[in-house]
Amino acid sequence: MLFKLSLGNIRKSLRDYTIYFFTLMIGVAIFYVFNAIETQTAFLLVSSDMRKIIELMTSLLSGVSVFVSGVLGGLIVYASRFLMRRRNKEFALYMMLGMSKRKVSAILLTETLIIGVMSLAVGLLIGVGLSQLMSAFTVSLFDADMTQFQFTFSADAAIKTVIYFALIYVVTMLFNTVIVGKFKLIDLMRSDKKSEAQKLKKPLACVIVFLAGVAMLGYAYYKVAFDTFNIEDSAEMFLYIAMGSVSTFLIFWSVSGMMTRILTASKKLYYKELNCFTFRQIGSRINTMVVSASIICLMLFVTICTLSAAFSMKNSLDDNIGKYSPADLCVEVFGKKDVVSDTDIKEMYGLIGVNLDEHLSEYVQFTEYKLKDFKGADFLGEYLDLAQKKMNTVNIASAPETLIHLSDYNRLAELYGFETLDVPDGCYAVVCNYEEMTRVRNLPLEAGNEITIQGNILRPAYPECKYGLDMISNNAMNLGLIVIPDDLTLEADTQQKYISGNYKAETMNEKRETDKIFADSDMMLLDVIKERTDESFGIFANTRIQVMDSAVGLGAAATLIGLYIGIVFLLSSGAILSIKALSENIDSLSSYDVLRKIGADEKDINRSLFRQTGVFFLLPLLLACIHSIFGIKFASTIFEVFGTTGLLPAMLATAIIVIVIYCGYFLITYYCGKGIIRSRS
Amino acid sequence: MELLRIQNIEKYYGSKSSLTKALDDISFTVEHGEFAAIMGASGSGKTTLLNCISTIDSVTAGHIFLENMDITSLKGKQLNKFRSDKLGFIFQDFNLLDTLTAFENIALALSIKKEKESDIFRRVNEVAEQLGITDVLDKYPYQMSGGQKQRVASARAIVTDPKIVLADEPTGALDSKSAKLLLERFNYLNREVGTTIMMVTHDSFTASYASRVIFIKDGKMFHELNRGDDTRKQFFDKIIDVVTLLGGDVSDAL
Numbered sequence: 001m002l003f004k005l006s007l008g009n010i011r012k013s014l015r016d017y018t019i020y021f022f023t024l025m026i027g028v029a030i031f032y033v034f035n036a037i038e039t040q041t042a043f044l045l046v047s048s049d050m051r052k053i054i055e056l057m058t059s060l061l062s063g064v065s066v067f068v069s070g071v072l073g074g075l076i077v078y079a080s081r082f083l084m085r086r087r088n089k090e091f092a093l094y095m096m097l098g099m100s101k102r103k104v105s106a107i108l109l110t111e112t113l114i115i116g117v118m119s120l121a122v123g124l125l126i127g128v129g130l131s132q133l134m135s136a137f138t139v140s141l142f143d144a145d146m147t148q149f150q151f152t153f154s155a156d157a158a159i160k161t162v163i164y165f166a167l168i169y170v171v172t173m174l175f176n177t178v179i180v181g182k183f184k185l186i187d188l189m190r191s192d193k194k195s196e197a198q199k200l201k202k203p204l205a206c207v208i209v210f211l212a213g214v215a216m217l218g219y220a221y222y223k224v225a226f227d228t229f230n231i232e233d234s235a236e237m238f239l240y241i242a243m244g245s246v247s248t249f250l251i252f253w254s255v256s257g258m259m260t261r262i263l264t265a266s267k268k269l270y271y272k273e274l275n276c277f278t279f280r281q282i283g284s285r286i287n288t289m290v291v292s293a294s295i296i297c298l299m300l301f302v303t304i305c306t307l308s309a310a311f312s313m314k315n316s317l318d319d320n321i322g323k324y325s326p327a328d329l330c331v332e333v334f335g336k337k338d339v340v341s342d343t344d345i346k347e348m349y350g351l352i353g354v355n356l357d358e359h360l361s362e363y364v365q366f367t368e369y370k371l372k373d374f375k376g377a378d379f380l381g382e383y384l385d386l387a388q389k390k391m392n393t394v395n396i397a398s399a400p401e402t403l404i405h406l407s408d409y410n411r412l413a414e415l416y417g418f419e420t421l422d423v424p425d426g427c428y429a430v431v432c433n434y435e436e437m438t439r440v441r442n443l444p445l446e447a448g449n450e451i452t453i454q455g456n457i458l459r460p461a462y463p464e465c466k467y468g469l470d471m472i473s474n475n476a477m478n479l480g481l482i483v484i485p486d487d488l489t490l491e492a493d494t495q496q497k498y499i500s501g502n503y504k505a506e507t508m509n510e511k512r513e514t515d516k517i518f519a520d521s522d523m524m525l526l527d528v529i530k531e532r533t534d535e536s537f538g539i540f541a542n543t544r545i546q547v548m549d550s551a552v553g554l555g556a557a558a559t560l561i562g563l564y565i566g567i568v569f570l571l572s573s574g575a576i577l578s579i580k581a582l583s584e585n586i587d588s589l590s591s592y593d594v595l596r597k598i599g600a601d602e603k604d605i606n607r608s609l610f611r612q613t614g615v616f617f618l619l620p621l622l623l624a625c626i627h628s629i630f631g632i633k634f635a636s637t638i639f640e641v642f643g644t645t646g647l648l649p650a651m652l653a654t655a656i657i658v659i660v661i662y663c664g665y666f667l668i669t670y671y672c673g674k675g676i677i678r679s680r681s
Numbered sequence: 682m683e684l685l686r687i688q689n690i691e692k693y694y695g696s697k698s699s700l701t702k703a704l705d706d707i708s709f710t711v712e713h714g715e716f717a718a719i720m721g722a723s724g725s726g727k728t729t730l731l732n733c734i735s736t737i738d739s740v741t742a743g744h745i746f747l748e749n750m751d752i753t754s755l756k757g758k759q760l761n762k763f764r765s766d767k768l769g770f771i772f773q774d775f776n777l778l779d780t781l782t783a784f785e786n787i788a789l790a791l792s793i794k795k796e797k798e799s800d801i802f803r804r805v806n807e808v809a810e811q812l813g814i815t816d817v818l819d820k821y822p823y824q825m826s827g828g829q830k831q832r833v834a835s836a837r838a839i840v841t842d843p844k845i846v847l848a849d850e851p852t853g854a855l856d857s858k859s860a861k862l863l864l865e866r867f868n869y870l871n872r873e874v875g876t877t878i879m880m881v882t883h884d885s886f887t888a889s890y891a892s893r894v895i896f897i898k899d900g901k902m903f904h905e906l907n908r909g910d911d912t913r914k915q916f917f918d919k920i921i922d923v924v925t926l927l928g929g930d931v932s933d934a935l
Contacts (some may be wrong), residue, residue, distance in 0.1 A: 271788055271798045280780035594776045597737065598837065599765020600793045601758065 002103065006110035009090075018205035019121060019582065019668055020079050023575035027072045028123025030571070032154075032161045033131045034061055034564045038155035040135040046553075047437040049519075049546055053553030054142070060561055066162070073168040075572045077175050079579050080112070080410055084179060090181075092188035109173050116169040119536040120162060125397045127161070128153055141314075142531045148587070151352055201287075213250030220244045225630040228637045229390055229436070231532040251296040255619070256283035259535060269449025272601060274608040277591075281608075282615050285584055291582065293620050297574040299663075303569040304654055305631045307534035310562025313652035314555030317474060321551055324433075325472040326416040328503045328511065329518055332471060334536040337369075345499045348539075349530050354521065356499070358465040359514050364415045366408035368470065368481070369492035370400040374453055379482070380440070387440040396440075403453070403482045403490065404470075406430075415500060418468045421483055427461035428453075433476045438465045441480055457486055469497065469499025471540075474547045474554075483562035515545040563657075570658060574618070574665030581616055585609075585673045592677040610675055615664045621658075684877055685711040685734070685845060690743030692729055692900075697932065703729040704740070705900040711845070716871040716878045718891035720920070722927075726900040727881045728849060734879070735768055735847050736760050747844060765794050769838030769846040773853035775830040777822040783833045784809075784818040790837045808836045811874065812866050828859025832866060839876055846870075848880040852887045864890040887926055889917035896923055 038058040046054065094104055129321055135152060220243040223230075260283050263269050270279065286293060331345055345365065346356050354364065375530045376396035380387050387396055409431065410420040423429050430445060445460045453456075469478040505511045522541035595605055636647070692704040703726045711717050721727040732738035734745055736752055745752050747767060755763055770776075777786050784805060791801045809815045812832045817825055825833070831851060838846050848867075852860035868890055870876040880891060888894050890913065896903040904923050908916045 267802075268798045271792045271801050272790055273795060274789070276785045276792065277778060277781065277789055280778075280785065284780045589782075590776065591778050594778060595789075595793075596761070597735075597764065597770050597776075598790050598793060599761050599763075599768075601761050604793070 002107055003110055005644055006107050008113060009087075009107070010111055010114055013372075018672065019575065019578045019665070020083065021077075021115070022668075023571055023578075024076065024115070024119040025123040025126060026088055026571055027075075028120055028161060028165055029130055029569070030564070030567055031065065031068065031072070031164065032124055032127030032157050033134050033158070035157035035160050035559070036131045036152070036154035037061060037134065037560065039156060039330045040131070040138060040152050041142070043150070043152075044139065044142060046142060046144050047519075047549050049549045050142065050144075052552045053550060053557055057553075057557035057560065060557070061564065062360055064561060064564055065160075068564065069164045069168060071568055072574055073171060073572035075575060076168055077172050078576065080172050080176060081089035081179065081401040082121045082149060082579055082583060084108070084176065086586060086599065090189040091183060092185060094186050095183070095188070101180050101183060104183070105177045108176045108180065111669050112169055112176065116165065124158060124161060128158075131157075138556070138560070141229070141552075141559055143552050175209075181445055201254070201257045203257055203261045206254040207261060209250050210254035210258040213247040213254065216243050217247040217251070220247065220305070223631040225633040227632060227638075229439070232251075244627065245294070245298060248297050249290065251623065252286065252290045252293045253620075254296070256286040260282065274595070274604050277595070278608045278611050281588065281612050285581070285612065285616055286619065288584075289580055296576060297620040297623045297627070298622055299569045299573050300658075301627040301631065303573075304624060304628040304658060305635065306562045307566040307654040307657060308628075308632060308647070308650045309635060309648075310558045310560075310566075311653045312647050313558045314552075315650060317555045320475055321544065321548050322467065324475055324477070325474055325547045326469075327500045328416075328515075328544045328664055329363075330470075330472045330498060330500045330543075331518075331522070331541040332498050333537070333539050335494065336535055337492050337495045339537055340497055340532065341654070343497065345497060345673075348525055348529070349521070352521065352524050354517060356501075359504060359517065360501040361504040362415065363499055364411045366404065366412050366470075366498050366500070368498070369403045369490045370494045371403070371454070371490065372400060372493045374403075374451075377402050378446065379451055381444055382442070383443045383447075384428060386443070392438060400493075401480070401482055402496075403484055403492075405486050406483055406489075409468075409481070409483045409487050412470065412500060413468060415502075421461070421466060423461045423485055425485050425487065426456075426458060427485065428441055428458040429461045430465045431478065431481040432465040433467055433469050433478045434480075435476065437479045441465050448646040451482075453484065453488070454491060458484065470500075472500070472542050472544060472547060474551050512545060515543050518543050519546055544630060566654075566657065567661070570661045574662055577617055577620070578665050578669040581613055581669050582672055582676065585676045589677060605677070606674060609677060612669055613670045613673060614665065617669070621662060682713045683710050684713045684715075684748065685879075686745045686746040687730075687734070688746065689731060690730075690740045690745060692726070692733060693741045702900050704733070706743075707897070707900070707902055708743075709875065709895060709902065709905070711879060714871070714875050714877055716867065716890070716892045717880070718888040718894045719879070719881045719897060720883060720885075720888050720894055720924075721897035721903075722883060725897045727883075727897050729900075730897070731847055731879070731881045732869055735770065736764060745815055765790070765841065769843035769849045770779065770839060771831070771834050772836045772850040773850040775822070775827075775834045775854070777830055777834055777837075779822055782821055783814065783825065783829075783836075784831055786822075787818075787837045787840050794841060799841045804840050806835075809874050811839075812836045826859065827855050828862055829867070831855060831859070831863050832905045835863070835870075839870060839874070843876075845877045845879055848878060850882055851880060852884060858880055860887065863883065867876065885917060885920045889913050892921075894920055896927065898927060905932065 032190055038061070041054045041058065044054070091104055094107075095101070131154070133150060181336060220240040222238050224237075260279060263275075263279050270276050333343055333345055333348075349356050376387075376399050377384050379401055380396065384397060406421065406423045413420045421429050421431075428451065430441050432441055442464045445465065446463050448460055448463070450457050450459045465480070468481070468483060469476075471477070503511050503514045505514045518541055522539045525539045525541075526537075529539070596602075632651075634645075687707060687709050689706050689708050690704055691702070691706055694701040694703055705726075707730065719727045719730060729738065733740050734752075736755060740753055743753070751762060755772060777783075777860070781789065787805045787808065788801050791804060796804075805818075806815070811820055812835055814829060814832050814836060817829050817833070820829075822830055822833075831854075835846075835848075835851070837849075851867075852863060855863065864887060867878055867880075871878055871892075878891075880887070882888050892908045894906045896905065904926075906916070906919055911919070
């Protein structure tokens with residue numbers, strides 16, 4: 001009997017809450033799809049570096065999955081509580097007929113169970129389908145070859161999905177049971193009779209709070225996006241994030257009062273057709289969901305930033321390869337001076353049977369020095385404090401500066417295609433490509449500060465840093481090389497020797513062949529050297545192809561993780577807004593009946609509903625977009641992950657995803673809403 | 682002068698096997714400026730009759746004429762226009778919009794008709810004065826008493842200058858004092874402003890404020906009383922006599 005009742009209820013609510021079941025199923029499907037990536041990537045033919053990145057990514061994905069299941073769990077508990085509130089009268093009837101709370105709980109339990117099993121089954125089916133598309137996407141992201149299309153089913157992912165969602169449903173059941181325990185018959189019966197008290201806010205208070213929110217937000221925006229380099233530490237950053245969140249809340253708290261204030265000022269507009277009803281409905285809707293709207297707005301903000309960061313990271317990483325890897329190969333040997341000065345990299349390669357002349361078309365050898373008594377503090381002088389404030393992640397003061405002779409650097413600059421330098425006797429120059437550090441170093445150069453290196457006094461040859469780098473890498477890593485005249489001999493403590501060069505091979509495939517020789521050559525060299533000396537000694541070889549592979553891998557991993565979080569957040573936001581909007585429609589059914597009875601046109605009523613739903617959806621998105629503009633500006637300044645060329649397509653891709661999912665929810669909500677308000681007339 | 686003519690209307694519910702005749706061949710007319718009450722027990726068909734007149738429900742047979750226009754043949758858009766132009770509604774449970782102030786509730790009826798904003802302000806203040814609700818205009822429904830709500834609803838009903846105001850148990854949810862106050866306002870509107878009112882009720886006291894009472898039993902006309910020159914008290918006694926004839930208090934099941 002109970003089972004039959006539950007089944008009937010589900011059938012009844014399936015119609016009303018399509019969107020809830022829809023979200024559940026999509027949630028399950030997405031969860032499966034992203035957890036199945038591990039199985040799919042296992043078949044990919046990729047280099048060992050790429051394999052490491054993929055492993056890192058899959059472990060990150062499963063970490064994110066825990067977080068995602070938390071978000072989805074919150075959403076499901078929220079939604080099911082909401083759906084329960086709509087059924088108060090039904091529960092009242094059960095209890096009046098003498099049903100015990102335990103039995104009411106049992107009905108709910110059965111319902112959740114049926115819905116759970118149904119959504120899991122359908123969701124998994126959809127997930128398996130979607131994951132075939134996803135595997136093609138993954139393959140192209142990783143630039144990997146897929147020998148042939150194969151249908152994959154990940155049992156691990158499926159089991160994981162079932163376990164996680166089963167847990168979520170159990171939590172939901174517990175929540176429901178607690179709520180049923182708190183039921184009071186009289187409240188249930190009168191739930192729809194109560195004319196909802198409008199939370200009245202004084203218009204003046206709204207205006208003040210709104211302005212305060214805007215001012216606070218503006219200040220945080222300014223600090224984060226335009227005054228980025230004056231932010232001292234992460235505590236200050238958290239302060240601005242907190243300010244942003246609080247002001248978001250304040251704005252949602254006051255916006256409806258504020259809007260009503262503005263709109264009522266234009267009486268002509270306000271008293272036109274159904275406008276005053278529409279405005280008031282919007283106002284009361286927003287007023288009843290200040291907290292959820294703020295959370296949704298912040299979730300959308302995170303979504304937009306994550307997605308555009310993820311997409312542009314791939315682009316900018318690709319860009320960076322040309323920029324920060326101007327040669328095919330760079331090998332570095334470092335250690336105590338006397339050990340390093342005796343070694344010859346070319347000879348060392350001979351030991352492992354590699355003839356450099358055979359593989360490299362051109363190469364440059366150069367040496368760098370580090371002195372114990374010439375540190376960052378000595379270079380910066382009076383600008384040290386300022387520099388430390390700005391570069392709080394790098395220990396500038398006590399790090400020894402790196403020095404290079406002019407002729408060495410100029411040969412390297414020619415190979416890399418950078419500007420060669422002219423440093424006369426008694427002068428020095430600085431080469432740097434890390435933007436923030438360049439800014440810091442420019443200060444003493446501009447002021448013409450002299451430096452003393454082992455008794456020699458040098459003055460700057462240029463009033464600013466020159467662009468350049470030594471070791472190839474995937475991003476700006478050169479914090480500064482000090483270029484000194486050749487006749488200045490140094491009593492250095494440690495020394496680094498380099499060989500940088502290009503492969504003879506011309507096509508990409510031939511280059512890859514050559515690369516196989518050098519990719520792991522540093523480990524082989526180290527083994528050979530270890531047999532010969534006990535001194536501490538390091539070798540590091542980097543190749544452009546390695547840089548490229550890791551860039552592709554990182555870009556792909558970032559895109560996948562960004563997509564995962566972004567889509568889940570979007571789904572949750574859309575679902576919450578949708579469920580809220582539809583239940584408000586049910587609440588206002590009698591209002592629409594009244595409108596019809598006093599002669600409102602069906603077209604006008606629908607237009608009013610469209611506007612209400614539209615503003616309801618648009619407002620959080622609008623604020624989130626404004627947040628994102630400044631958030632992305634901040635991120636692009638600090639992390640330099642957003643390449644300049646990649647930003648626009650990344651934003652476009654983000655916009656498309658956000659618009660498709662969000663608008664999808666909006667349209668479904670509008671059409672379901674139309675059905676709801678029409679149903680009783 | 683004749684305003685509303687009901688001509689042999691019938692309304693059937695259900696299928697052939699279990700047919701309910703909610704209205705069974707009813708005919709009467711309502712004159713301009715009349716205050717008519719329709720009395721009957723629960724299930725007598727009085728609300729169905731009102732719904733048919735207000736075009737919320739359709740008749741199975743017969744015709745209803747308002748100013749010689751057959752409203753049973755109206756469809757879709759015409760219906761909405763007809764309702765907003767010609768009719769005013771008052772419901773038992775007020776049916777005010779919760780999110781709107783009293784003023785806006787009343788003004789909405791006009792803005793739906795696309796009236797000019799200056800006219801809206803003038804009209805709303807005018808009817809608010811006639812109904813004695815000027816001081817609650819800025820309040821929301823939840824801040825008002827039942828009586829105030831019903832007077833706001835009445836203001837909304839008459840603000841559009843309808844040909845006829847249809848009231849369905851307007852005093853049903855009010856205490857006796859508020860009910861009396863409301864009915865006196867109805868009388869004032871009827872006499873001083875010339876509003877035609879048609880009210881459905883099962884309460885003899887409420888009905889005694891009307892100028893004419895039509896009794897319905899099982900979907901058929903049962904009796905009709907005209908107040909003439911009687912005082913309200915005398916008219917009330919006459920109504921009670923008919924109700925007794927109907928078989929006790931009408932509100933009891935017949």
